[in-house]
Amino acid sequence: MKKELITLNINGDDHEIAVLPWHTLNEVLRDQLHLTGTKLGCGTGDCGACTVLIDGKSVSSCLTLAIEAEGVKITTIEGLAPEAIAAGDLESCELDPIQESFINKGAIQCGFCSPGMIMSSKFLLSHTPKPTEAEIRAGLSGNLCRCTGYNKIVDAIADAAEKINGA
Ligand code: FES
Ligand code: FES
Structure with missing residues (x-):
């Protein structure tokens, strides 16, 4: 399947990234952008290790698709x-x-x-x-x-x- 180019605003900077529809925000943060402060624990929304802020609200990045995170402000621990x-x-x-x-x-x-x-x-x-x-x-x-x-x-x-x- 062809990757889609998306732009994510992370810690105030725009990043253009090629993703597959099933790539999670956690995978993009850690594997593509090397923002490894955000952890991956359970991968199922149970542990909170992957928590980031989206427009100021805490969310599990392991349960958020990267394509869903276009057009919002993402803050990771590195952004603090x-x-x-x-x-x-x-x-x-x-x-x-x-x-x-x-x-x-x-x-x-x-x-x-x-x-x-x-x-x-x-x-x-x-x-x-x-x-x-x-x-x-x-x-x-x-x-x-x-x-x-x-x-x-x-x-x-x-x-x-x-x-x-x-x-
Ligand atoms: S990795 Fe455990 S809630 Fe996301
Ligand atoms: S899991 Fe080790 S400090 Fe919380």
Whole structure:
């Protein structure tokens, strides 16, 4: 089957990409554009490791066809700290406040779930700037972590909310 040329707006830049109709957004991000911060876990919408933002809302990139993502704004974890990514230096460049809180609160162990957790948190804090603990846990209900036991992640999001919105 012939590939179709589509344009995806990712982290503010347009990318022209040849895709087959069944290619997922996750495949395009990771395999074609090498934006491997977005992970692939289950591939069935259950783990949240592949979460990105589409027009500001969290979605599973493993369940989104690339051709469905034309004409929208896609944000990946790389888009939260573009200068650090460009410089290859996460220590001295500015990170998103949620990323900083994940680091400062020890909310990352193996790190596989972290990009998806952070993107879901970004969406949560965009519509609920001062979330309760229950709201944070509900906001993360689509994201699985095998390492941390979740408490430090919840603390990190509460810390980020306080930094951003004075919660
Ligand atoms: S990889 Fe998409 S939800 Fe698990
Ligand atoms: S830190 Fe390992 S899966 Fe969450």
